[in-house]
Amino acid sequence: MPHTQHPIELLRFNTCGSVDDGKSTLIGRLLYDSKSLMEDQVEALEKSADITGGGQINLANLTDGLRAEREQGITIDVAYRYFATPKRKFIVADTPGHVQYTRNMVTGASTANLSIVLVDARQGVIEQTRRHTFIAAMLGIPHLVIAINKMDLVDWKQERFQEIRDEIEDFLPKLDVFRDVKFIPISALNGDNVVDASKHTPWYEGPPLLAHLESVHIASDWNLNAFRFPVQWVNRPNDPTDQTLHDFRGISGQIASGIIRKGQQVAVLPGCIKTTIKDIWTYDGSLNEAFCPQSVTICLEHDIDISRGDMIVGLEQLPGMASDLHARICWMSIRPLQAGKKYFLKYGPQTVQAVVTQVEGRINMETLDLEAGPTEFRANDIGVIRLKTAKPIIYDGYTTNRLTGSFILIEQGTNATVAAGMLFPPTEAVKPEYTDFAI
Numbered sequence: 001m002p003h004t005q006h007p008i009e010l011l012r013f014n015t016c017g018s019v020d021d022g023k024s025t026l027i028g029r030l031l032y033d034s035k036s037l038m039e040d041q042v043e044a045l046e047k048s049a050d051i052t053g054g055g056q057i058n059l060a061n062l063t064d065g066l067r068a069e070r071e072q073g074i075t076i077d078v079a080y081r082y083f084a085t086p087k088r089k090f091i092v093a094d095t096p097g098h099v100q101y102t103r104n105m106v107t108g109a110s111t112a113n114l115s116i117v118l119v120d121a122r123q124g125v126i127e128q129t130r131r132h133t134f135i136a137a138m139l140g141i142p143h144l145v146i147a148i149n150k151m152d153l154v155d156w157k158q159e160r161f162q163e164i165r166d167e168i169e170d171f172l173p174k175l176d177v178f179r180d181v182k183f184i185p186i187s188a189l190n191g192d193n194v195v196d197a198s199k200h201t202p203w204y205e206g207p208p209l210l211a212h213l214e215s216v217h218i219a220s221d222w223n224l225n226a227f228r229f230p231v232q233w234v235n236r237p238n239d240p241t242d243q244t245l246h247d248f249r250g251i252s253g254q255i256a257s258g259i260i261r262k263g264q265q266v267a268v269l270p271g272c273i274k275t276t277i278k279d280i281w282t283y284d285g286s287l288n289e290a291f292c293p294q295s296v297t298i299c300l301e302h303d304i305d306i307s308r309g310d311m312i313v314g315l316e317q318l319p320g321m322a323s324d325l326h327a328r329i330c331w332m333s334i335r336p337l338q339a340g341k342k343y344f345l346k347y348g349p350q351t352v353q354a355v356v357t358q359v360e361g362r363i364n365m366e367t368l369d370l371e372a373g374p375t376e377f378r379a380n381d382i383g384v385i386r387l388k389t390a391k392p393i394i395y396d397g398y399t400t401n402r403l404t405g406s407f408i409l410i411e412q413g414t415n416a417t418v419a420a421g422m423l424f425p426p427t428e429a430v431k432p433e434y435t436d437f438a439i
Contacts, residue, residue, distance in 0.1 A: 014093040014109040017118035018128035022149045026188035033195035087214040102380035106330045113218045114143035121154045125167045131365045137175035144178045152187040156200040161185045227258030227314030230348040250297035256403040261289040276301040309350030311394045320426020325387045331377035333418035338376045347407040358386040397425025
């Protein structure tokens with residue numbers, strides 16, 4: 001019997017933290033020490049060594065590609081890098097540390113499985129540490145690594161490492177979303193505990209950073225419980241040479257959560273129509289079952305009027321369907337958010353008009369508490385609002401489903417994205433009843 005080779009898992013992660021905590025250097029060290037660089041990349045690094053002076057290779061230049069980033073020694077935009085080891089493939093987003101680039105950090109971390117928050121061992125926990133840890137929690141990132149960097153500058157003192165760990169563990173219970181949190185003492189500049197274990201930390205019994213990235217369990221990160229299938233398009237092949245496809249009509253999209261099987265009963269929303277899965281197709285042929293995040297074409301038992309933006313869902317756990325929404329957002333625009341303003345709300349494949357009905361509160365990054373009273377949000381503020389959409393949308397809470405619980409707000413007129421939003425779970429009152437289904 002031929003051996004079936006399983007595909008190598010892909011881990012998406014981001015680095016964040018304050019300015020000069022060493023995020024770009026850490027990624028450079030990961031790529032350099034794991035032998036993930038091409039010869040021409042190493043040569044380019046050596047040639048660019050004179051930009052920062054001293055003639056030494058600056059590993060941060062691997063991700064800080066903009067000239068302004070190199071000259072100032074800061075990260076401004078999100079940089080993505082791809083590398084692989086025999087155990088796993090990786091996509092890493094190097095995100096900025098400045099407060100004014102919070103929106104860039106939100107963008108870079110939005111699809112991550114794991115977030116690395118760097119802490120300068122000399123500075124300890126500062127507002128940006130709390131801010132970025134909070135954002136990682138807000139975005140539903142299940143795995144967190146606190147990399148306490150520049151340990152060489154505090155003489156590798158275990159006491160200093162423990163002080164920082166204790167301070168972070170004091171506020172982690174407020175966030176309560178991470179499945180696992182790992183604390184690792186490192187020196188990104190020298191490579192200690194990044195790819196190889198350090199001889200300077202005999203008191204640290206855990207793995208180096210790369211070993212943890214290779215072994216952290218991500219297979220259960222996807223929601224396999226409630227079936228959600230946002231409809232991307234109705235598939236009607238137009239091939240006159242193939243008569244077998246003449247009457248084919250399938251519903252194409254990506255499974256956002258759950259598992260689907262032939263013969264399973266499902267509901268089509270917002271029409272509240274119950275039907276059965278007749279067939280499941282991929283490029284390789286028909287399947288008996290499929291699961292997230294596969295992209296498939298589904299054939300239904302009944303010929304239902306269905307279009308882009310509708311959703312096929314499992315009957316066991318129904319989503320919400322409402323026009324009054326409650327959400328946490330990160331505001332990205334230099335123009336402030338105020339109650340009464342109208343925007344386009346884009347969620348999944350659909351866009352609707354929406355108005356902000358209430359600015360409920362803003363997160364205090366010192367305490368991580370929600371403070372009531374602001375009349376507006378300014379750039380990089382994070383807080384809670386209420387919205388009303390022109391027609392009901394089908395949604396889940398973001399903590400349950402990152403795909404069907406997220407949205408962006410788009411400014412009318414400029415088409416600029418001004419906010420990223422995460423919906424609170426729907427109440428039972430806004431879930432459709434089984435009695436509504438027609439078939």
